[in-house]
Amino acid sequence: MMIFFYVYCGGALLVALRLGWHMIFKLDRYDWYYNKGDIWISFALSVVLWPLMLIKPRNLIDQRKLFEDRFGIAARMRVRDELWENPPPCGSVIFYRQEHGHYEETYGEFLFSAAEVEQALRGRLKESPNLSKDDEGAILNWLLRRDESLTHSTDVPSE
Numbered sequence: 274m275m276i277f278f279y280v281y282c283g284g285a286l287l288v289a290l291r292l293g294w295h296m297i298f299k300l301d302r303y304d305w306y307y308n309k310g311d312i313w314i315s316f317a318l319s320v321v322l323w324p325l326m327l328i329k330p331r332n333l334i335d336q337r338k339l340f341e342d343r344f345g346i347a348a349r350m351r352v353r354d355e356l357w358e359n360p361p362p363c364g365s366v367i368f369y370r371q372e373h374g375h376y377e378e379t380y381g382e383f384l385f386s387a388a389e390v391e392q393a394l395r396g397r398l399k400e401s402p403n404l405s406k407d408d409e410g411a412i413l414n415w416l417l418r419r420d421e422s423l424t425h426s427t428d429v430p431s432e
Contacts, residue, residue, distance in 0.1 A: 281324070288323040288333070292316050293335040303347040303354075304340065315339045350416040352432050353411065361430055363387060364423030367416075384426055393418040407430075 296312060304312065319326060319339060326332050332339055341350050367390060371381040394413045398405050405413075415430065 280308050284323050285320050289320045289387050303351045307347040312340055356411050356430055356432050363415050363419035364427040365421045366426040368426040369429045
């Protein structure tokens with residue numbers, strides 16, 4: 274009976290070390306900020322119930338499934354911050370493609386003057402300054418970095 278206890282504790286320690294390594298070196302600040310509770314629950318359950326991991330030993334080798342961003346919030350915020358820091362090129366004309374709606378499929382494609390959109394956004398941000406940290410601020414940041422020499426239309430970033 275004692276041998277089973279040692280095997281169980283030894284396996285739990287090895288799983289804890291492996292998952293801890295992944296948590297320290299593979300998860301970033303977005304994962305920790307938006308998924309901290311899920312990360313710790315996955316860690317605790319995996320260590321306690323480690324023999325069940327033998328059913329899918331692949332999870333011991335590749336832990337991404339265990340610490341998966343289930344709702345995609347961390348991934349979206351990672352892309353959004355990248356848009357703030359390093360926006361794609363913007364020309365004098367921007368192209369916006371409307372996605373389909375939840376209940377009906379509606380599509381639209383629009384070309385706008387970047388200068389006019391900038392002016393409209395400045396007005397909106399003047400009325401509601403709190404939006405400067407949201408999508409409106411990110412779009413204005415993108416527009417302010419535009420290159421008027423680009424003659425082709427540039428897509429509005431999807432985020």
